[in-house]
Amino acid sequence: MKAVIISESGGPEVLKLEERPMPVPGFNEVLIKVAAAGVNRPDVFQRKGHYPSPPGVAADIPGLEVSGLVAACGEGVVKWQPGDAVCVLIGGGGYAEYVVAHADVCLSIPAGLSFEEAAGLPETVFTVWHNVFQRGKLKEGETLLVHGGTSGIGTTAIQLARALGSQVYATAGSDEKGAAAEAMGALKCVNYKVSDFFDELQHVGFDVILDMIGGDYMDRNIRLLKEEGRLVFINAVRGNKVQLDIADLMRRRLTVTGSTLRARNNEFKAALAEEIRQIVWPLFESQNVKPIIYRTFPLANAASAHALMEDSDHIGKIVLSVDRDLTN
Incomplete structure (x- = not known):
């Protein structure tokens, strides 16, 4: 099979298309003929040598989410059969024509969505559901602040919460992005390159803040929280060393938490997938929530997809089209 591999740590140019052996599904695993693969910021970190694959996952093939058709089933699989259309969160290896996935983590593609749209769902939806709704415990009627509102994570968080x-x-980071976030349901989106988000939003009071920035955002985030507020981290691109006033945290009974999903075991991911299937998938099928696909690249042009990701000019998801016969 063809796969995009990280030939060495470095810029987008280190991504190379090569021939690799086709993986073989093990117990309760399925082999997926990949139609499309989502491109995510962790893929960029892995390419740069900062985010290694968990044990047992192809170390040099990035890609955390795919859609496609089940090509073969390993022993013990009862939920799927060859030909079923699925999307799935994986630990890596998604930039390839075939990938193996745990059967219980796979989800049917929501009715009405293309393979390319479905490829942009697992990593973002799993991340948002676990962090905003499970860890952050966001409830109906509460207020949520999403940093990076037009990223794949951001567009999903805004729509699901709304x-x-x-x-x-x-x-x-721009007025254009702010307008897009507001069109998706944000009541207000602050252009952080023009205004201080704390000054613009201090009158609101937030129950939950989803942050992928860290660093100097920490103090402002804390001050924006209501009593019993929850600050949830999924990244810290401006730095992971911060100062915290513990007395303030105690006095207002705040919660600071966060998570990464890649290294969590299949049992956890399967339980998360089932909750998403029951609660979130109907929102996509009714079109109350829609995948926002910014641009699709052929698999061979993965380097261009990564360059676009690093420019941060996109709104929504970047996707690789792997098998055009399936995506067309």
Whole structure:
């Protein structure tokens, strides 16, 4: 099979298309003929040598989410059969024509979505559902602030929170991005390159803040939280060493938490997938929430996809089209 590999740590040019052996599904695993693969910021970190694959996952093939058709089933698989259309969160290896995935983590593609749209769902939806709704415990009627509101994570968080009855605010790096976030349901999106988000939003009071920035955002995030507020980290691109006033945290009963999903075991991911299937998938099927696909590249042009990701000019998801016979 063809696969995009990381030939060495470095810039987008280190991504090379090569021939690799086709993987073989093990117990309760399925082999997927990949139609499309989502491109995500962790793929960029892996390419640069900062985010190694977990044990047992192809170390030099990036890609955390795919859609496609089940090509073969390993022993013990009862949920799927060859020909079923699925999307799935994986630990790596998605930039390839075939990939093996745990059967219980796979999800049917929501009705009405293309393979390319479905490829942009697992990593973002799993991340948002676990961090905003499970760890952050966002409830109907509460307020949510999403930093990076037009990223794949951001567009998903805004739409899901809005669809489930929360008031949503966001930050983004341009007026164009701010308008897009507001069109998706954000009541206000602050252009952080022009205004201080704390000054613009201090009158609101937030129950939950989803942050992928860290660093100097920490103090402002804490001050924006209501009593019993929850600050949830999924990244820290401006630095992971911060100062925290513990007395303030105690006095207002704040919660600071966060998570990464890649290294979590299949049992956890399967339980998360089932909750998403029951609660979130109907929102996509009713079109109350929509995947936002910014641009699709052929698999061989993965380097261009990574360059676009690093420019941060996109709104929504970047996707690789792997098998055009399936995606067309």
